[in-house]
Amino acid sequence: MTVTLADVAARAQVSPATVSRVLNGNYPVAASTRERVLRAVDELDYVLNGPASALAAATSDLVGILVNDIADPFFGIMAGAIQGEIGGPGGRAGGERLAVVCNTGGSPERELTYLTLLQRQRAAAVVLTGGAVEDAPHAAAVAAKLRKLAEAGTRVVLCGRPPAPDTRAIALTFDNRGGARALTDHLIGLGHRRLGYIAGPVERTTTRHRLEGHRAALAAAGIEEDPRWTVYGRYDRRSGHEATLELLRRDPSLTAIVAANDSVALGACAALRESGLRIPEDVSVAGFDDLPFSIDCVPSLTTVRLPLAEAGARAGRVAMGREEPPLGGVASIRGELMVRGSSGVPRGAQ
Amino acid sequence: MTVTLADVAARAQVSPATVSRVLNGNYPVAASTRERVLRAVDELDYVLNGPASALAAATSDLVGILVNDIADPFFGIMAGAIQGEIGGPGGRAGGERLAVVCNTGGSPERELTYLTLLQRQRAAAVVLTGGAVEDAPHAAAVAAKLRKLAEAGTRVVLCGRPPAPDTRAIALTFDNRGGARALTDHLIGLGHRRLGYIAGPVERTTTRHRLEGHRAALAAAGIEEDPRWTVYGRYDRRSGHEATLELLRRDPSLTAIVAANDSVALGACAALRESGLRIPEDVSVAGFDDLPFSIDCVPSLTTVRLPLAEAGARAGRVAMGREEPPLGGVASIRGELMVRGSSGVPRGAQ
DNA sequence: AGCCGCACAGCAAGCGCTTTCTATATCTGT
DNA sequence: ACAGATATAGAAAGCGCTTGCTGTGCGGCT
Numbered sequence: 001m002t003v004t005l006a007d008v009a010a011r012a013q014v015s016p017a018t019v020s021r022v023l024n025g026n027y028p029v030a031a032s033t034r035e036r037v038l039r040a041v042d043e044l045d046y047v048l049n050g051p052a053s054a055l056a057a058a059t060s061d062l063v064g065i066l067v068n069d070i071a072d073p074f075f076g077i078m079a080g081a082i083q084g085e086i087g088g089p090g091g092r093a094g095g096e097r098l099a100v101v102c103n104t105g106g107s108p109e110r111e112l113t114y115l116t117l118l119q120r121q122r123a124a125a126v127v128l129t130g131g132a133v134e135d136a137p138h139a140a141a142v143a144a145k146l147r148k149l150a151e152a153g154t155r156v157v158l159c160g161r162p163p164a165p166d167t168r169a170i171a172l173t174f175d176n177r178g179g180a181r182a183l184t185d186h187l188i189g190l191g192h193r194r195l196g197y198i199a200g201p202v203e204r205t206t207t208r209h210r211l212e213g214h215r216a217a218l219a220a221a222g223i224e225e226d227p228r229w230t231v232y233g234r235y236d237r238r239s240g241h242e243a244t245l246e247l248l249r250r251d252p253s254l255t256a257i258v259a260a261n262d263s264v265a266l267g268a269c270a271a272l273r274e275s276g277l278r279i280p281e282d283v284s285v286a287g288f289d290d291l292p293f294s295i296d297c298v299p300s301l302t303t304v305r306l307p308l309a310e311a312g313a314r315a316g317r318v319a320m321g322r323e324e325p326p327l328g329g330v331a332s333i334r335g336e337l338m339v340r341g342s343s344g345v346p347r348g349a350q
Numbered sequence: 351m352t353v354t355l356a357d358v359a360a361r362a363q364v365s366p367a368t369v370s371r372v373l374n375g376n377y378p379v380a381a382s383t384r385e386r387v388l389r390a391v392d393e394l395d396y397v398l399n400g401p402a403s404a405l406a407a408a409t410s411d412l413v414g415i416l417v418n419d420i421a422d423p424f425f426g427i428m429a430g431a432i433q434g435e436i437g438g439p440g441g442r443a444g445g446e447r448l449a450v451v452c453n454t455g456g457s458p459e460r461e462l463t464y465l466t467l468l469q470r471q472r473a474a475a476v477v478l479t480g481g482a483v484e485d486a487p488h489a490a491a492v493a494a495k496l497r498k499l500a501e502a503g504t505r506v507v508l509c510g511r512p513p514a515p516d517t518r519a520i521a522l523t524f525d526n527r528g529g530a531r532a533l534t535d536h537l538i539g540l541g542h543r544r545l546g547y548i549a550g551p552v553e554r555t556t557t558r559h560r561l562e563g564h565r566a567a568l569a570a571a572g573i574e575e576d577p578r579w580t581v582y583g584r585y586d587r588r589s590g591h592e593a594t595l596e597l598l599r600r601d602p603s604l605t606a607i608v609a610a611n612d613s614v615a616l617g618a619c620a621a622l623r624e625s626g627l628r629i630p631e632d633v634s635v636a637g638f639d640d641l642p643f644s645i646d647c648v649p650s651l652t653t654v655r656l657p658l659a660e661a662g663a664r665a666g667r668v669a670m671g672r673e674e675p676p677l678g679g680v681a682s683i684r685g686e687l688m689v690r691g692s693s694g695v696p697r698g699a700q
Numbered sequence: 701a702g703c704c705g706c707a708c709a710g711c712a713a714g715c716g717c718t719t720t721c722t723a724t725a726t727c728t729g730t
Numbered sequence: 731a732c733a734g735a736t737a738t739a740g741a742a743a744g745c746g747c748t749t750g751c752t753g754t755g756c757g758g759c760t
Contacts, residue, residue, distance in 0.1 A: 100450030
C-alpha cells in the first residue's frame with residue numbers, strides 16, 4: 001500500500017539502515033550509494049513516516065506557537081515572524097520543521113490543552129505569545145506544564161508575555177507599562193487633564209500593565225483619577241466603540257481617550273465621530289501596538305509601536321537555539337511612542 | 351525517565367492493553383477498572399506519546415490549515431473559524447485534534463513543502479485557503495500532492511480557493527468574479543466612466559477573477575478600458591499606496607479606484623488624501639473582502655463582503671466529516687456588495 | 701609483506717502504542 | 731442446573747523508523 005523505508009531499501013539494494021542514514025544525513029554514506037538511494041526514493045515517491053520517525057528518534061520536528069487570537073494581526077505578525085525563523089519550509093534554517101500555530105482564543109483551558117497536545121507530540125519547541133491570564137490556579141497549571149515540557153527537552157519561549165517564574169522558559173517581554181506611561185505622558189503634556197481609558201479584559205497581564213503605566217503618568221502629573229474614567233472591554237474594535245459611548249455618557253467632558261490597543265482605538269474613533277465629536281479637536285485618541293492600519297486611520301493614530309516582527313523573529317531564533325537567550329532568561333522590549341494626528345491640544349487649552 | 355503506558359498499567363495493575371482502551375474509550379472496560387486506570391494516569395501525570403500512538407494506529411489527530419499570509423486578517427479570520435470547527439481543544443467537536451496553521455507566505459514551494467510535511471505527519475485533514483498560483487507546473491504538482499494525500503486517507507478541503515481538477519478535494523470557492531462585477535456595476539451606476547484598478551499579484555487566481563469581474567462590468571456598460579488604468583501589486587496597503595500614485599500619474603482624470611482588497615484600498619485612500627483629493631467627492635474608492643476595519647475607515651469603505659468566518663466554519667466541518675460536502679464537491683460562495691461612504695457620484699456628473 | 705585502522709554497510713533491538721485474537725468469568729434462559 | 735451468550739481482561743504481534751554495535755574490504759604504515 002504505502003511505500004516504506006524497507007521498500008526503498010529493497011529497490012536501492014541496500015539495508016533500511018542505510019536509507020535512513022541517507023535521509024538524515026548524519027552518518028557517512030558513500031556518494032554512489034547515496035545517489036542510488038535518492039533515486040529509489042524519487043522513483044517510489046517515498047515520504048517518510050513522521051510518527052514512526054519521531055517515535056524511534058524520540059524527537060519531533062514540530063514547533064508550536066500559541067496565540068490568543070489568530071484573526072488579530074497583532075498575533076499574526078508575531079506568528080509570521082516566529083515561523084519565518086523556525087525554518088518551516090523555505091525559512092533560512094536548514095532542517096525542515098513544522099511550525100504550527102495554535103489558536104487559544106484567550107481561553108486558559110484551551111491554552112493548557114494545546115500545551116498538553118504539544119507535549120504529547122513531543123514538540124521540539126513551544127512559543128507562547130501575548131499576555132497571560134492572571135488567575136493563580138491557572139498560572140500555576142501553565143507553569144507546571146512548561147516545566148514539564150522543558151524537562152522533556154522542549155524549548156519554551158515566551159514572546160510578548162511576562163516571565164513565568166520557576167520555569168526554564170525564556171521570556172521576551174514587552175514593556176507595556178513603560179509604553180503606556182510614555183503615551184499618557186504625551187497626552188498630559190498636550191494639556192489633557194480628563195482622560196478616559198478603555199482597558200482590555202480585566203484578568204490579563206497586558207491589560208493591567210498598560211493601565212498601570214497610564215495611571216503612573218496620571219499620578220506623576222498630580223491628576224486624581226476618576227473611577228468613571230476607566231472601562232474594561234475586549235481587545236477589538238467593537239469593544240472600543242461600546243466603551244467610548246459609555247465613557248461619553250459617564251463624563252462628556254473628557255478630552256482624551258486612551259485605548260488598550262489600536263483596534264479598540266479604531267472603534268473609539270468611530271464612536272466619537274458618530275457622536276459628532278472631532279478628533280483631535282474635541283477629543284484626542286491614542287492606541288497601542290501600531291498595527292499597519294494605524295497610520296492610515298483618519299486622522300492617523302497616535303500610538304506606541306511594538307516591534308512585533310523583530311520580537312517574533314528573535315523568539316523564533318531563541319526557540320531554535322540559534323540565538324543566545326538574554327541574560328537571566330528575561331528581556332524587556334521597549335515600545336516607541338508614535339505621535340500622529342489623533343492627539344492634539346485639548347479644546348479650551350488652546 | 352518519562353512515564354509510559356506500561357508504567358500506568360503496572361501501577362493500575364492491569365495490562366497495557368487495558369490502559370490504552372480506557373484512554374481511547376472505544377472498547378468496554380469495567381467502571382471500576384477504568385477508574386483505577388484513570389487514577390494511575392493522574393498520579394503518574396502520564397501523557398500519551400503522540401507519535402507512538404499515531405504509528406500504531408496509523409492515523410494522527412493533526413489537521414493542517416494552509417494560509418498565504420498569517421498576518422493578514424483575511425486568512426486569520428478563516429483560519430480561526432476552521433480551527434473552531436476542527437475541534438482543537440475546546441472546540442465543539444469531541445476528539446482532541448491539533449489544528450495547525452501553516453504560513454506559506456504565498457510561495458508555491460513552501461506550499462508544496464508544507465503539504466509534504468503534513469503528508470509525512472499523516473495528517474487527518476488539510477484545508478488550503480486563499481487563491482492559488484496560476485503556474486501550470488506548480489498547479490500540477492499541488493494537484494498530485496493532493497491526490498496522494500487523499501489516497502492516504504487525508505481529507506482535503508479548499509476554502510476560498512478554486513477547485514482542483516482531478517482531485518478528490520472539496521472546494522468552497524468565493525465568487526470573486528461575481529462580487530467584483532457587482533462592485534464595478536455599482537460604481538458605473540453612480541456615473542463613473544474612468545476607473546482605475548489596483549490588482550493583486552498577477553499570477554494568482556483571485557487576482558484574475560476579480561479583475562475579470564471588473565472588466566466584465568466595464569464591457570457591459572460599453573466602457574472601453576484604457577490599459578493604463580490597471581496596475582498590479584501585492585495584497586497590502588503599501589502596494590495600494592504606491593499603485594494609486596502611479597495611477598494618478600498615468601491618468602489624473604480617474605474618478606474611481608477599485609482595489610484588489612480592503613488593505614489595498616486603505617493604502618489607496620491614504621495616497622489620495624496625500625494628493626489632496628477628497629473621497630468620494632474627487633475620487634471614489636472601493637475595496638473587497640469587508641474586513642473588520644473597513645467600516646471604520648473615513649469614509650467607510652464600499653466593498654464586497656465575503657463570509658470568511660462562515661466559509662471557514664463550513665470548511666472545517668467538511669474537513670472533519672461532520673457536514674456533507676456540496677454536490678459535485680464544489681460550492682460557490684457569493685459575496686455581498688456593501689455600499690458605504692467611500693463611493694459617490696463623480697465630480698461633474700453631479 | 702603483514703598488520704592496523706578507517707570508511708562504509710548491515711543486523712537487530714527496540715521506541716511506545718494499538719488491536720486482533722484468545723481466555724476467563726459472569727450471566728441468561730429454559 | 732447446564733449450554734450458550736456476554737462482558738471484560740490479557741498476550742503478543744506488529745506499526746515504520748533509528749542507531750549502537752558488528753562485520754568487511756581496503757589503503758597506509760613499518
